[in-house]
Structures are given as structure tokens and as C-alpha cells.
Amino acid sequence: MKSRTYYEILGVSRDASIEEITIAKNALAKVYHPDANVHKDIDTTAFMQEILEAYQTLSDPEKRKDYDAQFFGNPEPVERVFKTFKLEPEEKTAESVSFVTYWNAYSSLNEILEKSLQLMNREEKKKSMPKRLLGKLGRAEHENTYRNRQIAKMAREAVQYITLLKMAEIPMEFWNDEAMNWVLVRWGQKxxxxxxxxxxxxxxxxxRMKSASEKKKLHNKNRQFHHDLKKLLSYALEG
Structure with a gap:
């Protein structure tokens, strides 16, 4: 089997910035750190070492330059499609892309959703306030317009990650931390x-393993995630 490149290990694109590489490394380390898996009968030490090795090379401009020259030569630059990863439809299919790429897409989507909910909750609180009080606050209408534009921008960014996850044919029932992390750890083993x-x-x-109450709790959590996501996407055409 062809060995993975450092970019595939971290799930980032060839032209990812050092900041993006660091974010990817930190996110993966939280899942793959051996201490986080001591009770799961899974040894993630080997893949954690790969993650650190990839990071140490790609975060150092000189080492990264040498690595790229050794493994890729001097290819023509490819236009980026997503923030932390890129796809080349004419060369790659969903099956050939590292699962880490999809895991990163879910993590980014979840982060966007959490931030957007904070903004949407602020907007709803403002709407519930008496008009006379809003007038006293000053610039309320301007602030709401700016906030809506921020949410709309987040919604359009979320669409990119949703598209990638759907292209990967990952059912929405698995768009949660527990499922994505469970698969990531086992995929990393092989x-x-x-x-x-x-x-x-x-x-x-x-x-087999979860009780009825645990299953219900997970179901409700997934339903809330989908509800919040639908709410965010309603802003996609605004701004």
C-alpha cells in the first residue's frame, strides 16, 4: 500500500499555511494522544508519532521545502477549494482522500456552528427587547445588519464543509464528535x-453497547445539531 504523505496524515492541502497545519496537528493530537485512549484498548502511539513527525517537518519552512522537492518535485500550483484542504476532481475521488480530511471538515463545520449560534442568540435577544429600549442603545439596526452578514458568511463557509461530507457519503447521523472520533482512531490504525x-x-x-437512555440522548443531540445547522443555513443567501 502506498504510504501517506505528511499532508495526508494531517489532512491539509499542499499549500496549507503554518497556522492551518498547527490547528490540524492540535486537533488530531486531542483524539490520538495515547493518554486519551488508555481505556479504549487501542494503542494510538504509532499514529501520534506520525502526526508529530509530519508537523515537525511541515511547520519548518526549510524542512518542508526539502520534503516537497523530494516527494513531489516542482508541480504546478493547484487552485485551492477549501480552507484547509483541496480536492482535484480529475485526479481524486472521495475514496482516495484521507479520512482525516473529512474529519477536519466536520470539526470545522462544528466550530462554525458553535460560533454562529452565539451570534444568532444575541440577535434573538435583541429582537425580544422593547423597541424603545433598542432605540436607547443606539446603532442597534447597524449592529444587527453587521451581525447578520457575519452569520451569512459563516453559513456560506459551512456549505463547503457540508458538501465535502456529503460527497464522502458520510450519513448525517454520524456528524457528531463520538462517531467521527471513533472512526478516526480506528482508521488511523490502518x-x-x-x-x-x-x-x-x-x-x-x-x-449493542449503549442503553436505551444513552441512545435517546445521542439521538436528541444529533437532532439538535441538525436543527441548529438548518437554522444557520437559512442565512446563507443573506448579506
Missing amino acids: PGNDYIALFNRYRVQIE
């Missing part, structure tokens, strides 16, 4: 694994 098969294994485990 990157050639079919991640869809791993999600199916996760579904079976949920049915």
Missing part, C-alpha cells in the same frame, strides 16, 4: 480501511 465500513461497525456497537 489507513487503508474503508471508513464507511467503520461507521457501520460503530452503528452496530451503539446498538
Whole structure:
């Protein structure tokens, strides 16, 4: 099996910035750190070492330049599609993309959703205030317009990540931390694994291992996520 590049290990594009590389490393480290998996009977030490090795090379401009020259030569630059990853439809399919890319997409989507909810909650509080009080606050209408534009921008960015996850054919029932992290850890043990098969294994485990109350709690959490996501997407055409 062809070994993965450092970019594939971190799930970032070839032209990712040092900031993007650092964010990817930190996010993966939270999931793959051996201390986080001591009770899961899974040894993630090897992949954690790969993550750190990839980061140490790609975060150093000189080492990264040498690495790129050794493994890629001097290819023509490719236009980026997403912030932390890029796809080349004519050369890659969903099956050939590192699962870390999809995990990063979900993580970014979740982060956008959390930030947008804070802004949307502020807007709803403002709407519930008496008009006379809003007038005293001053510039209320201007602030609401600016806030709506911020949310609309987040919504359009969220669409990109949603598109990627749907292209990967990852069912929305698995768009949650528990499922994505469960698959990520096991995919990292053997990157050639079919991640869809791993999600199916996760579904079976949920049915066998979780109690009825735990299943209901997970279902309600997923439903709330989808509700909040739909609410965010309603702003996509504004601004």
C-alpha cells in the first residue's frame, strides 16, 4: 500500500499555511494522544508519532521545502477549494482522500456552528427587547445588519464543509464528535480501511453497547445539531 504523505496524515492541502497545519496537528493530537485512549484498548502511539513527525517537518519552512522537492518535485500550483484542504476532481475521488480530511471538515463545520449560534442568540435577544429600549442603545439596526452578514458568511463557509461530507457519503447521523472520533482512531490504525465500513461497525456497537437512555440522548443531540445547522443555513443567501 502506498504510504501517506505528511499532508495526508494531517489532512491539509499542499499549500496549507503554518497556522492551518498547527490547528490540524492540535486537533488530531486531542483524539490520538495515547493518554486519551488508555481505556479504549487501542494503542494510538504509532499514529501520534506520525502526526508529530509530519508537523515537525511541515511547520519548518526549510524542512518542508526539502520534503516537497523530494516527494513531489516542482508541480504546478493547484487552485485551492477549501480552507484547509483541496480536492482535484480529475485526479481524486472521495475514496482516495484521507479520512482525516473529512474529519477536519466536520470539526470545522462544528466550530462554525458553535460560533454562529452565539451570534444568532444575541440577535434573538435583541429582537425580544422593547423597541424603545433598542432605540436607547443606539446603532442597534447597524449592529444587527453587521451581525447578520457575519452569520451569512459563516453559513456560506459551512456549505463547503457540508458538501465535502456529503460527497464522502458520510450519513448525517454520524456528524457528531463520538462517531467521527471513533472512526478516526480506528482508521488511523490502518489507513487503508474503508471508513464507511467503520461507521457501520460503530452503528452496530451503539446498538449493542449503549442503553436505551444513552441512545435517546445521542439521538436528541444529533437532532439538535441538525436543527441548529438548518437554522444557520437559512442565512446563507443573506448579506
